Structure formats: C-alpha cells, structure tokens
Amino acid sequence: MAATIRDVAQAAQVSQSTVSRALSTPELVNPETRARVVSVARRLGYEPNRAARGLITGRTGNLGLIVPDIANPFFSAVVKGVQGAARAADYSVFIADTDEESESEIGLLRALSKQVDGIILCSPRAPDDELEAVGPGTPVALMNRRVGDRPSVTVDNADGMRQAVEHLAALGHRRIAYVAGPRTSWSNSERERGLHRSIADTGTDLAHLGYFPPQFDGGVAAADLVIASGATAVIAYNDVVALGLMSRLSARGVAVPEGMSVVGCDDIGMSSMTHPALTTVAVPKHEAGRATVGLLLSVLAEGGAASALHRELPTQLIVRATTGVARASDRPADGHS
Amino acid sequence: MAATIRDVAQAAQVSQSTVSRALSTPELVNPETRARVVSVARRLGYEPNRAARGLITGRTGNLGLIVPDIANPFFSAVVKGVQGAARAADYSVFIADTDEESESEIGLLRALSKQVDGIILCSPRAPDDELEAVGPGTPVALMNRRVGDRPSVTVDNADGMRQAVEHLAALGHRRIAYVAGPRTSWSNSERERGLHRSIADTGTDLAHLGYFPPQFDGGVAAADLVIASGATAVIAYNDVVALGLMSRLSARGVAVPEGMSVVGCDDIGMSSMTHPALTTVAVPKHEAGRATVGLLLSVLAEGGAASALHRELPTQLIVRATTGVARASDRPADGHS
DNA sequence: CTTCGTGTTGCAATCCTTTTCATAACTGAC
DNA sequence: GTCAGTTATGAAAAGGATTGCAACACGAAG
Incomplete structure (x- = not known):
C-alpha cells in the first residue's frame, strides 16, 4: 500500500496537519520541521491521494479537452500544445474526440464536466446555446471560436x-x-x-x-x-x-x-x-493550445472576475511551391473554359 | 451545488446506504424502493461524486494511455479505438504523448500510475525493465509489444x-x-x-x-x-x-x-x-485499441489471476497501386545499375 | 410456538486530505 | 510584569460515497 499522510506524520513525529502544510504551504511551518517532514515524505515515497484531496478541495486537477477529430493533424498539434501547458501546471488532461458529430459533443461535455476543473472546447460545431450543457461550476475556454464573452483564444x-x-x-x-x-x-x-x-x-x-x-x-x-x-x-x-x-x-x-x-x-x-x-x-497551433490552457487556468485561479478573457494569435502566410503566376490564358471575362 | 447522496436519501425517504445500493447494486433493494430512489435521483440530477467514490473504493475510473506520438496517424487511430472501448465501460482515459522520447515515458508512467486504475502502454521504445517504473498496484497492458508474461495485444x-x-x-x-x-x-x-x-x-x-x-x-x-x-x-x-x-x-x-x-x-x-x-x-488499429482495453479491464476485474493474457490480431495485405510486376531489366546478378 | 432463513433497510465506520480553530510558546512594547 | 501580536503546531471537523454489520419483518419449517 502507498504511504498516507499519517505514516509520514508518525515517522516525522508531527501531526498530519503539519505534514499537509509542510508540503502545500511551506511558509507556514518552521524550516527545521519542514525539512524533516519533506525528507521523511520523500523517503516513504509519499504522494497525496488525489481523490482525498479532491474531495475536500473540490478540485480534480484535471482539464478536459474536446476536439472534433484527433486524427486530424491540426488538432493533434493543438493537443500537444495543451498537454504541454497543462503538464507544466501540474494538470492532467482528458481528451474527448467527437468524431465531428455535434451531438456527441454535448454528451461528452456533460460527462466531462463532472470530473474536470475546466474544459477547453476546440472549434466546436455545436450551436452556441448548447454550451449551456456544461454545468455553471465548470469554466469553459473556447479555442477557434468566439461566443459571447466566454474566454477564448482565436487566430486572426x-x-x-x-x-x-x-x-x-x-x-x-x-x-x-x-x-x-x-x-x-x-x-x-x-x-x-x-x-x-x-x-x-x-x-x-x-x-x-x-x-x-x-x-x-x-x-x-x-x-x-x-x-x-x-x-x-x-x-x-x-x-x-x-x-x-x-x-x-x-x-x-x-x-x-x-x-x-x-x-x-x-x-x-x-x-x-x-x-x-x-x-x-x-x-x-501549439501556441494556441498553450494559450487556451493559460486562459483557462487564469479563470480558474481568479474565479472568473479577471484579466484578459480573449487572445487573438497572428497567422502567417508561408509561400512554398503551389502558388505561381497566373497562367497566360487568364480569362476573367468569359468565366470558365 | 450538485446534489449529494444525502439529498437524494432525504427526498426519497430512505437512508444513504439504500440510495447507494439502489444505484450500484440494484438487486439488493426492493423494486419499489429502487424505482422511487432512481426517479428521485434523476429528478435531482444526482451523480455520485467520483472523488468520494474513489476515496473509498480505491479506484479512479480512469485509464492511462501512453503513445509515442499522437500526431502519427497510426496512433491516433489506436487512440480512437481505446477511447471508444473505455467510454463504453464508463472509464475515462488520460492520454500521454512521449514525443518519441523514452525518458519522458518513464516519468509519465510514474506520474500517471497514481491516478489511473490501469495503463495501456502503446509504445515500443522504452527498455523492458523500465516497465517497473509503474507501481505494482497498477496493471499495465502492452500493445504492439510482448514483455515476459504481461498482458498484451499484438498484431501478426x-x-x-x-x-x-x-x-x-x-x-x-x-x-x-x-x-x-x-x-x-x-x-x-x-x-x-x-x-x-x-x-x-x-x-x-x-x-x-x-x-x-x-x-x-x-x-x-x-x-x-x-x-x-x-x-x-x-x-x-x-x-x-x-x-x-x-x-x-x-x-x-x-x-x-x-x-x-x-x-x-x-x-x-x-x-x-x-x-x-x-x-x-x-x-x-482500432480493434487493437479496443482489444487492449478489454484485456486491461479483465485484468482489473479478476485481479490478475485470469483468462487469456495475450491476443494476437491478424494483418492483411491490401494491394493497391504501388506494386507491379518487376521491371524487365531485372538484375539480381550485377547488384545495381 | 420457537427457530431459522431470507429479503430489506439503516447505522456507523472508513477512505485520506485539507482547513478552521484553538492552544501554546515566544517576542517585543508599554 | 503584563498584554498584544506573532509564529508554530495540534485536534478535530468536514467532504461524499461505500460497505460490513446489525436489525427488523415475514413466512416457513420443525
């Protein structure tokens, strides 16, 4: 069995509260005690049980990401951006694939909203008003779409x-x-x-x-x-x-x-x-994923009444080999050959 | 606030235990009572809190999936298969992308193993012994790889x-x-x-x-x-x-x-x-994803000492247009032109 | 009439952490 | 020397669901 906070508390000769504080709000405990606790915790391989923590804090440490089609290289790039940013903030992400169907989008939205702290909705097909499907407790950040004043990241x-x-x-x-x-x-x-x-x-x-x-x-x-x-x-x-x-x-x-x-x-x-x-x-794409996570996280942290709720990222034409001068027999007049 | 089991219990005039049983082990409660409870639960929009359930049962209802590169169409197809099968069994799945680096694979494995009931490892890179990174409590099912007698799904x-x-x-x-x-x-x-x-x-x-x-x-x-x-x-x-x-x-x-x-x-x-x-x-690919989930779930259910631990799926040559008769000037003798 | 199942239900403990509140020791000021 | 104000710690209360155990009612068997 994995070590619990009690095991650490006993081994370090302190109370559970002190262990909890030493790990999550270090500035509240005496440096010596803290060092002892931390070292014991590491020795025992202690990691707080996420379910127990989630039960009391009401947060899961998870984000949800809904994309139309994960096999589409556009979205898989976005996914990578999201994953990276989420991991950096110690969040895990659930990915749900709607297979381009807006119905399943709503179902997924509803199911997901129970088990995540926030949801990133990536270029959704579902009509605007169905965003209501997700409970009011779960913030949603939109990517590639703007609906009302919901937080969103778009590209120009x-x-x-x-x-x-x-x-x-x-x-x-x-x-x-x-x-x-x-x-x-x-x-x-x-x-x-x-x-x-x-x-x-x-x-x-x-x-x-x-x-x-x-x-x-x-x-x-x-x-x-x-x-x-x-x-x-x-x-x-x-x-x-x-x-x-x-x-x-x-x-x-x-x-x-x-x-x-x-x-x-x-x-x-x-x-x-x-x-x-x-x-x-x-x-x-990558940047858009990251930015959306950033936005969502800031909403999560500040409880909604916060900062910039919208970001627009630039686009950039990349000229390769499929564009060239118009063919000589250009015919704007007669419409088509 | 979301409805809790207490709310349902009060509204249905029964104890919390009865509510819990009515929803998870229906055969243990009187049909009438069950009907009443179920209807109240639906009316209140009650859904069991996953953290609370996880705390006592020790299971999270989540699976982990590790792939080398989600942008690779092979793996995104597998992901879809896994997602589908997992959803059908009411599991959610965390996807981790190692970006083809076996080092991050181990870190991910370790991090993931804390918050899932089982892991599907769909990546051939990391050396065999590093599978040990995941704690003994978390079953791992391998896909596209066979290591010792760990459960695995491969293709022929x-x-x-x-x-x-x-x-x-x-x-x-x-x-x-x-x-x-x-x-x-x-x-x-x-x-x-x-x-x-x-x-x-x-x-x-x-x-x-x-x-x-x-x-x-x-x-x-x-x-x-x-x-x-x-x-x-x-x-x-x-x-x-x-x-x-x-x-x-x-x-x-x-x-x-x-x-x-x-x-x-x-x-x-x-x-x-x-x-x-x-x-x-x-x-x-799709089938392989599904099969691996099936295998993992059966291990989860039967606690390890169980059924077939290995499945091999067939492959099938699909002849399209890139193969034709050998060119006339075939030269097996002089090696190359 | 007692006893024993069987089928239903409730009580209460338990899971592990966070967090409020209280306590205690100590500092510095009046 | 007392009092307010820190600082450091512990005790205990949630938080929401599951589940072993006990209790109850009822019919059947002895």
Whole structure:
C-alpha cells in the first residue's frame, strides 16, 4: 500500500496537519520541521491521494479537452500544445474526440464536466446555446471560436486570408476560388469574412464553393468545381482539403501551380512534404493550445472576475511551391473554359 | 451545488446506504424502493461524486494511455479505438504523448500510475525493465509489444511480412529492400523476423536498410539507399516512411510501380489517397485499441489471476497501386545499375 | 410456538486530505 | 510584569460515497 499522510506524520513525529502544510504551504511551518517532514515524505515515497484531496478541495486537477477529430493533424498539434501547458501546471488532461458529430459533443461535455476543473472546447460545431450543457461550476475556454464573452483564444483568420489573397493578386490572379469548410464552423465564417473584404480590396473576383467536409475527400469532391469555376487559384479551408484538391487536380491533368495555384490553411506537417510543397496560411497551433490552457487556468485561479478573457494569435502566410503566376490564358471575362 | 447522496436519501425517504445500493447494486433493494430512489435521483440530477467514490473504493475510473506520438496517424487511430472501448465501460482515459522520447515515458508512467486504475502502454521504445517504473498496484497492458508474461495485444507482423513478400515474389521481384524502423522497436524486430523467414521461403534476396526514424523524413533519407541497393521492390517499416520514400523516389525520377514497387505497413488513412495509392499491410488499429482495453479491464476485474493474457490480431495485405510486376531489366546478378 | 432463513433497510465506520480553530510558546512594547 | 501580536503546531471537523454489520419483518419449517 502507498504511504498516507499519517505514516509520514508518525515517522516525522508531527501531526498530519503539519505534514499537509509542510508540503502545500511551506511558509507556514518552521524550516527545521519542514525539512524533516519533506525528507521523511520523500523517503516513504509519499504522494497525496488525489481523490482525498479532491474531495475536500473540490478540485480534480484535471482539464478536459474536446476536439472534433484527433486524427486530424491540426488538432493533434493543438493537443500537444495543451498537454504541454497543462503538464507544466501540474494538470492532467482528458481528451474527448467527437468524431465531428455535434451531438456527441454535448454528451461528452456533460460527462466531462463532472470530473474536470475546466474544459477547453476546440472549434466546436455545436450551436452556441448548447454550451449551456456544461454545468455553471465548470469554466469553459473556447479555442477557434468566439461566443459571447466566454474566454477564448482565436487566430486572426481574416488577416490570414488577406495575406493569401494579396499574394495571389500579386501573382496576377484575377479570379480566386474558395473551398469552404463546414457551414457552422466559426473559423470558416471568419475566413469568409476576411476573404470577402480582401477580394474587394484587391479588386479580384471570388468563386465561393461548398460547403465541404474538412477532410481529404472534401477536397477531392471540390476539385472539379474549382476547375469549372474558371478560377486560376484556389484557397482551401484547410491543408487536408488542399491535399485532396491537389490529388484530384493531378488526376484531372491540371498542373500545380502552372494550371492552378493552391493555398491551404493551418500548415500541418504534411504540407511541406508534398510535391510540390504547399503554400499555406500557418496557424500557431501549439501556441494556441498553450494559450487556451493559460486562459483557462487564469479563470480558474481568479474565479472568473479577471484579466484578459480573449487572445487573438497572428497567422502567417508561408509561400512554398503551389502558388505561381497566373497562367497566360487568364480569362476573367468569359468565366470558365 | 450538485446534489449529494444525502439529498437524494432525504427526498426519497430512505437512508444513504439504500440510495447507494439502489444505484450500484440494484438487486439488493426492493423494486419499489429502487424505482422511487432512481426517479428521485434523476429528478435531482444526482451523480455520485467520483472523488468520494474513489476515496473509498480505491479506484479512479480512469485509464492511462501512453503513445509515442499522437500526431502519427497510426496512433491516433489506436487512440480512437481505446477511447471508444473505455467510454463504453464508463472509464475515462488520460492520454500521454512521449514525443518519441523514452525518458519522458518513464516519468509519465510514474506520474500517471497514481491516478489511473490501469495503463495501456502503446509504445515500443522504452527498455523492458523500465516497465517497473509503474507501481505494482497498477496493471499495465502492452500493445504492439510482448514483455515476459504481461498482458498484451499484438498484431501478426511476421505474417504480414509473409503476405507482402509472397505478393512481391509472385510479381517477379527477386531482390527486396526493407527500410527498417527504430532498432529498439518490438514490431520492427517482429517484421524483420517474418521477413527473413519469408525471404528464405520464397528464395528471394533481402537488402536490409536502416535503422531509420519512423517518419516521413526517414523514408526520404532511405530512398537513395533503396535505389542503390539494386532491389526492385521495397517494404517500408510503416506507411509514413513509405510516403517519404515515394516522395524521394519521384524526385529521383524513379516511377512507382514501374521502376520500383513499394509496400507500406499499417494502412493509415492517407495511404489510399496518394497517387498511386499505396499497397500496404493493414493493421487493425482500432480493434487493437479496443482489444487492449478489454484485456486491461479483465485484468482489473479478476485481479490478475485470469483468462487469456495475450491476443494476437491478424494483418492483411491490401494491394493497391504501388506494386507491379518487376521491371524487365531485372538484375539480381550485377547488384545495381 | 420457537427457530431459522431470507429479503430489506439503516447505522456507523472508513477512505485520506485539507482547513478552521484553538492552544501554546515566544517576542517585543508599554 | 503584563498584554498584544506573532509564529508554530495540534485536534478535530468536514467532504461524499461505500460497505460490513446489525436489525427488523415475514413466512416457513420443525
């Protein structure tokens, strides 16, 4: 059996209270006593029982993280960021995967809320009001979405779109297609917002296609529409979609970037490894995970009435090899071939 | 505040014990009473406090899962399998990512073992004896690895290699390269074992290359060696490596499968989406995750002295488009061009 | 009529820690 | 020399659920 606080107390000739204090509020105990207690505790391999502690403090030391799809490289990067930051603060994290279904999202939310101190909800599909599913006692921090004044971390998607559009416009593209992600996705609508503005600013033309599922197959399905749209460049909702797009473009005999420029979003690891390497709007995934944990922890600590409740992280266009000058036979006039 | 067992007891006019029993051992209480208690409990939204329960039962209701890299599609598939099975049994799972470092593996193991009922170790790296890091009270189930008589779930890697080699031999390949994964990986050595046997059985020739890191870059690095080896076909440690391989082969102007047949392992989602689609030895990742949870849970239930402690899952060669007949100018004699 | 199961229920102990409150010793000031 | 004010420690009360043990009622068996 593991050593309990009583064992330590006996061995160190002090009361349980002193042991508890020596370990959690060292400044309250005499340095000598503290040293003795600490050394005994180490010798006995004592570690406070989390259940017992949780019972009285009401906290679990756990965080919950809900993601749509852990197999999606975007989210696995976020997960790593969250894990790292949580571990640094001595929190453990439960990860729940909704498999892109918003129903299970709510169920998970409810189940999770009982056993964690706070929840990170990562780019949720579920309608706003269903955030109420989680009890009022459990703070929620949102990532990649903004709902009311709940604490959240977002990335500047609109600015990312601006960078992408300006880049394409500078290459001479006049008509740009956008392969949209899920309709209910907050980041998708942010991207569309930025897109529309930049399109207007640069005097280019937009072909809005979709909505498509944010997976490889979504890109495959969208490719033919992109070709038919008469656009010479396409921006995809994310890199995985862009990969699907390129796969089908290649099957259709459209060379990238000669026949079609392609821009992704997120900058997942794969993107730099494709042929040609993907130009993409990089999102600081790791950092976003860390920042959201930081935010949640600060809410936890200050009991809500606190500090900055929102952070927006920058995006950065990374130009690789899938974007090039618009093809000579550019035809903004007749729409499509 | 959440409802406690006392609230339910009062409202239902019974003692706390009866409430507890009505919910956890229903057969011990009068059907009428039980119905009343259950209905009151639901009305009050009562859910037993996990910390309090854990304190007395000594169990947490949590499982730990340790994987080398959650961003690796192989492991994220396993994670999903584990999650599903665990949830079905009303367990939550902590996931820890070692980032392919075996040192952090031990630390994580130790930290995790305090707050879970059992651990699934899904990572082949750490030396066998370091499994001792986890306290004797916490059962460990191994996946993709066999150590002594610890409970474990493995896949029949050797047979997978046999299928691959026979497939290639039937296509006329006489010299086959193998791009090895990490030296300390259990599944790598199993694959090598199966490989050597099948190579002998089919009278083909083996070029053993490596060891390489099990990532895209590993495949890229291996490609030139493969070409130089004079082999007309190559089997990669896993699909990600195979992808890296193909990327570099293409850059070197070697067509797949005309100039080189490529076989991967694992069958990650990406594999069917590449051009050409990857022939691979499929591993039942989801099922493996589920099976390992099942094993661990049975150990947990029966206190160790129990049932089958080992399960081996079959592998299945999936022939897609990266394997073809050996090129006409096959040259087993002069080694390489 | 007593006795013995059997089926239900309640009492109370227990799990281990944190934390409030009280006690005690000691310091420094008046 | 007394009193207020620290500082250091201990005793004991939660905290919420589970569970062994006792008690009770009831019908059956002797």
